[in-house]
Amino acid sequence: MAIELKGLTKRAENYSQWYNDLVVKADLAEQSAVRGCMVIKPYGYAIWEKMQRQLDDMFKATGHVNAYFPLLIPKSFLSREADHVEGFAKECAVVTHYRLKNNPDGSGVVVDPEARLEEELIIRPTSETIIWNTYKNWIHSYRDLPILCNQWANVFRWEMRTRMFLRTAEFLWQEGHTAHATREEAMEEAVKMLNVYADFAEKYMAVPVIKGVKSANERFAGALETYTIEAMMQDGKALQSGTSHFLGQNFAKAFDVKFINKENQLEYVWATSWGVSTRLMGALIMTHSDDNGLVLPPHLAPIQVVIVPIYKNNEQLAVLDSRVAPIVERLRNMGISVKYDNADNRRPGFKFADYELKGVPVRLALGGRDLENGTIEVMRRDTLEKETVALEGIEEYVAKLLEDIQANIYQKALKHRAEMTTSVDTYEEFKEQIEKGGFILAHWDGTPETEEKIKEETKATIRCIPLDGDKTPGKCMVTGKPSAQRVVFARNY
Amino acid sequence: MAIELKGLTKRAENYSQWYNDLVVKADLAEQSAVRGCMVIKPYGYAIWEKMQRQLDDMFKATGHVNAYFPLLIPKSFLSREADHVEGFAKECAVVTHYRLKNNPDGSGVVVDPEARLEEELIIRPTSETIIWNTYKNWIHSYRDLPILCNQWANVFRWEMRTRMFLRTAEFLWQEGHTAHATREEAMEEAVKMLNVYADFAEKYMAVPVIKGVKSANERFAGALETYTIEAMMQDGKALQSGTSHFLGQNFAKAFDVKFINKENQLEYVWATSWGVSTRLMGALIMTHSDDNGLVLPPHLAPIQVVIVPIYKNNEQLAVLDSRVAPIVERLRNMGISVKYDNADNRRPGFKFADYELKGVPVRLALGGRDLENGTIEVMRRDTLEKETVALEGIEEYVAKLLEDIQANIYQKALKHRAEMTTSVDTYEEFKEQIEKGGFILAHWDGTPETEEKIKEETKATIRCIPLDGDKTPGKCMVTGKPSAQRVVFARNY
Numbered sequence: 001m002a003i004e005l006k007g008l009t010k011r012a013e014n015y016s017q018w019y020n021d022l023v024v025k026a027d028l029a030e031q032s033a034v035r036g037c038m039v040i041k042p043y044g045y046a047i048w049e050k051m052q053r054q055l056d057d058m059f060k061a062t063g064h065v066n067a068y069f070p071l072l073i074p075k076s077f078l079s080r081e082a083d084h085v086e087g088f089a090k091e092c093a094v095v096t097h098y099r100l101k102n103n104p105d106g107s108g109v110v111v112d113p114e115a116r117l118e119e120e121l122i123i124r125p126t127s128e129t130i131i132w133n134t135y136k137n138w139i140h141s142y143r144d145l146p147i148l149c150n151q152w153a154n155v156f157r158w159e160m161r162t163r164m165f166l167r168t169a170e171f172l173w174q175e176g177h178t179a180h181a182t183r184e185e186a187m188e189e190a191v192k193m194l195n196v197y198a199d200f201a202e203k204y205m206a207v208p209v210i211k212g213v214k215s216a217n218e219r220f221a222g223a224l225e226t227y228t229i230e231a232m233m234q235d236g237k238a239l240q241s242g243t244s245h246f247l248g249q250n251f252a253k254a255f256d257v258k259f260i261n262k263e264n265q266l267e268y269v270w271a272t273s274w275g276v277s278t279r280l281m282g283a284l285i286m287t288h289s290d291d292n293g294l295v296l297p298p299h300l301a302p303i304q305v306v307i308v309p310i311y312k313n314n315e316q317l318a319v320l321d322s323r324v325a326p327i328v329e330r331l332r333n334m335g336i337s338v339k340y341d342n343a344d345n346r347r348p349g350f351k352f353a354d355y356e357l358k359g360v361p362v363r364l365a366l367g368g369r370d371l372e373n374g375t376i377e378v379m380r381r382d383t384l385e386k387e388t389v390a391l392e393g394i395e396e397y398v399a400k401l402l403e404d405i406q407a408n409i410y411q412k413a414l415k416h417r418a419e420m421t422t423s424v425d426t427y428e429e430f431k432e433q434i435e436k437g438g439f440i441l442a443h444w445d446g447t448p449e450t451e452e453k454i455k456e457e458t459k460a461t462i463r464c465i466p467l468d469g470d471k472t473p474g475k476c477m478v479t480g481k482p483s484a485q486r487v488v489f490a491r492n493y
Numbered sequence: 494m495a496i497e498l499k500g501l502t503k504r505a506e507n508y509s510q511w512y513n514d515l516v517v518k519a520d521l522a523e524q525s526a527v528r529g530c531m532v533i534k535p536y537g538y539a540i541w542e543k544m545q546r547q548l549d550d551m552f553k554a555t556g557h558v559n560a561y562f563p564l565l566i567p568k569s570f571l572s573r574e575a576d577h578v579e580g581f582a583k584e585c586a587v588v589t590h591y592r593l594k595n596n597p598d599g600s601g602v603v604v605d606p607e608a609r610l611e612e613e614l615i616i617r618p619t620s621e622t623i624i625w626n627t628y629k630n631w632i633h634s635y636r637d638l639p640i641l642c643n644q645w646a647n648v649f650r651w652e653m654r655t656r657m658f659l660r661t662a663e664f665l666w667q668e669g670h671t672a673h674a675t676r677e678e679a680m681e682e683a684v685k686m687l688n689v690y691a692d693f694a695e696k697y698m699a700v701p702v703i704k705g706v707k708s709a710n711e712r713f714a715g716a717l718e719t720y721t722i723e724a725m726m727q728d729g730k731a732l733q734s735g736t737s738h739f740l741g742q743n744f745a746k747a748f749d750v751k752f753i754n755k756e757n758q759l760e761y762v763w764a765t766s767w768g769v770s771t772r773l774m775g776a777l778i779m780t781h782s783d784d785n786g787l788v789l790p791p792h793l794a795p796i797q798v799v800i801v802p803i804y805k806n807n808e809q810l811a812v813l814d815s816r817v818a819p820i821v822e823r824l825r826n827m828g829i830s831v832k833y834d835n836a837d838n839r840r841p842g843f844k845f846a847d848y849e850l851k852g853v854p855v856r857l858a859l860g861g862r863d864l865e866n867g868t869i870e871v872m873r874r875d876t877l878e879k880e881t882v883a884l885e886g887i888e889e890y891v892a893k894l895l896e897d898i899q900a901n902i903y904q905k906a907l908k909h910r911a912e913m914t915t916s917v918d919t920y921e922e923f924k925e926q927i928e929k930g931g932f933i934l935a936h937w938d939g940t941p942e943t944e945e946k947i948k949e950e951t952k953a954t955i956r957c958i959p960l961d962g963d964k965t966p967g968k969c970m971v972t973g974k975p976s977a978q979r980v981v982f983a984r985n986y
Contacts (some may be wrong), residue, residue, distance in 0.1 A: 042558035065535035079601035089593040096589045098651040100582040108572035158591040
């Protein structure tokens with residue numbers, strides 16, 4: 001595929017357009033023929049695979065196992081938990097028939113009216129209902145608990161306004177569904193997985209996040225408590241990046257899942273669920289990238305280092321090839337993914353721009369003069385700085401540089417968030433500040449009514465009630481009523 | 494979950510029931526509330542994950558990349574390729590609506606009649622159509638070729654008679670879809686992937702397979718040529734375990750995908766597709782397992798070695814724990830997955846039976862007397878043989894034993910296949926022999942009519958025209974017409 005290097009909108013001009021351009025031009029994804037559904041292209045998918053692998057390792061290290069539950073959910077299951085159906089009914093893809101037949105007029109195929117399902121099936125928007133219906137048969141005694149299952153799956157929510165990765169009708173995700181004997185253990189699990197998500201975001205994605213609790217308005221449909229990690233994008237808007245829910249006994253009650261506890265009494269099972277999705281790709285792209293294209297954290301970059309030879313003729317190329325081969329091998333032995341791009345159908349300048357667009361963290365360029373001098377040119381994608389260093393020991397240099405880049409882009413994002421976070425005490429200040437974007441720490445009286453009023457008047461929502469940081473009580477900026485602590489407001493994706 | 498160790502039907506009594514029992518009792522999968530769809534339980538999914546990881550590595554080593562295409566396919570896309578729609582229309586799950594609403598009578602939710610889709614969407618039974626509609630925009634010149642994409646996905650075919658893993662409405666699979674500039678290159682790709690599948694089946698699953706070409710009757714809907722690997726189960730029935738299709742220019746024509754070739758002429762693109770699914774789990778289970786439960790090949794066993802301590806009191810257990818810890822560590826360092834089961838709520842005898850049922854290849858048991866003697870008891874699952882060996886060097890002993898087991902179960906399956914394979918020359922012999930099960934090598938005149946007649950009269954189909962082996966021509970056993978070579982007949986799953 002020919003790569004169009006021109007025409008990436010600048011962030012300052014139109015941040016939203018810059019994002020859309022970048023997703024397409026960096027070959028991450030594209031719109032499909034099906035409304036609201038995207039095609040995740042190989043380069044985008046390679047990043048998602050690295051995320052998956054790392055998250056999966058972290059889930060397994062915390063005692064979880066993977067399983068797989070059906071794509072389709074009987075309509076009646078959704079209705080069992082009142083809040084849950086309320087939250088998802090309006091965006092369900094509904095399967096009503098199980099067969100097509102030839103159109104008698106010869107014009108193709110039509111739905112066979114005789115193949116109508118007795119009960120319609122819903123493409124899972126999330127799997128609590130089908131999973132708890134299954135757990136009913138798995139759980140009898142406290143000895144069967146806890147159950148710590150995760151599944152990697154596609155889900156479907158018929159969203160009206162979609163944006164690639166950020167909000168699509170079909171998306172890929174993982175959903176953990178755990179069952180516990182006690183309330184305390186379930187709460188602990190919900191918080192544990194929130195911490196796994198926060199660790200992943202910060203250490204691998206290099207995206208700083210605020211851990212917190214959602215207000216009642218923003219809670220998952222069917223949860224008693226929703227924990228969230230909230231990230232700030234470069235435009236100052238918040239992106240909810242992962243959630244972990246304490247579901248209490250709601251789904252156990254809806255599906256009649258009881259167990260005999262150690263005291264030999266029947267009790268409903270306690271539940272959590274937690275998920276992150278391909279939305280994380282959106283967070284990754286929007287946090288670090290710039291007007292030249294993607295900036296990828298080394299820990300998740302499919303190609304961490306690209307080496308481009310600069311040569312005048314095939315003879316010189318052969319010399320460069322043989323000089324580069326051992327470098328590639330040594331880097332690979334260090335666990336670093338390297339691409340040596342000696343393709344002869346593109347000029348070095350074109351390659352440079354392409355790998356910049358694709359966010360490859362480190363670019364090495366080696367030419368005839370370098371061979372004479374025993375040097376090599378190193379470009380780091382995060383700062384676009386170039387320097388010429390000794391060829392000897394380049395592998396260690398690169399390994400260290402990758403860690404420097406990882407740390408640097410995290411620090412840069414952290415600094416940006418700090419600059420875009422303000423504390424305000426009055427609603428007037430708030431209304432002024434929210435127009436500038438960013439996170440606003442303000443006091444709130446804890447009521448859904450006040451939150452709703454703020455949202456209507458300013459388009460800002462409570463992103464979370466932070467778990468860490470300042471816990472000083474105060475007075476609600478809107479009503480003057482008591483507030484337990486400042487909460488985080490922002491406009492959001 | 495309490496494990497029911499009793500009640501596994503014996504193979505000789507009822508092979509089919511034995512299989513169904515085993516899938517459930519070994520905790521691999523269970524029927525879900527949705528007709529024809531199964532829940533893949535954690536232990537079953539762990540085996541599938543090992544298969545996936547290995548196959549994915551093999552795909553990448555042969556130059557393929559992963560991507561993701563939409564779950565839903567516009568109905569009109571299916572109609573574009575005539576054979577394809579003919580093959581899949583009768584088993585399509587059809588999405589007709591995108592919203593539920595509260596039933597005015599308060600009885601739950603109903604499909605909102607106002608949310609009817611203009612064009613119905615089909616849950617993918619396979620993705621050729623949506624992918625070739627996408628490739629149209631990716632391919633302009635020979636420089637854009639080849640495209641070597643794979644996707645791991647769920648697909649849906651509304652099967653009337655389902656069996657867990659072997660034939661389910663929803664199943665998990667991978668589907669490779671490649672695009673090429675020449676017929677030769679596409680043919681080469683189709684054969685290459687057939688060989689990857691055969692290697693995987695033989696080296697990892699320890700399942701011997703016959704590589705061959707399908708007859709026209711058994712070809713994939715839309716393919717010009719279908720390559721297959723065919724395995725023989727213990728009951729002598731064949732199981733098609735993986736297919737690779739040369740699609741010619743059929744889908745390129747249906748979706749108008751042309752490219753400018755090196756001679757600067759517009760030409761249709763050449764295609765392949767290839768897939769294996771969770772059906773491989775069925776092949777794995779049915780090839781090796783016995784009346785005591787699963788027998789897993791070491792290369793795919795989630796737990797390769799289990800160590801069970803035999804102790805009289807907690808003091809003795811503590812001694813065993815400390816003696817086992819370094820063995821576990823050394824085995825793990827050798828890349829061997831080990832479970833040390835010192836749980837005190839189950840007796841050793843129960844554990845032994847459970848791990849036999851689960852097919853763990855090697856069981857080590859260590860008791861007080863072993864400590865005194867410097868020995869350990871080793872049980873290999875394939876033959877159920879026990880022996881007592883020196884504790885010193887047990888890690889190397891186990892590593893070698895795992896390879897022995899892998900080789901042994903392959904040889905056992907190969908021997909079984911040889912014993913159950915016969916050559917016949919007359920249709921009378923054929924009809925007699927087919928009742929005994931197994932593969933029959935016989936001459937066939939190459940016509941669909943003769944194949945159809947044989948199928949109707951004997952329930953046997955042509956599994957494949959083998960690529961290797963005897964190529965001597967002869968005369969069709971039914972019509973006496975010329976035959977190019979013997980083909981493989983069998984009854985099949």
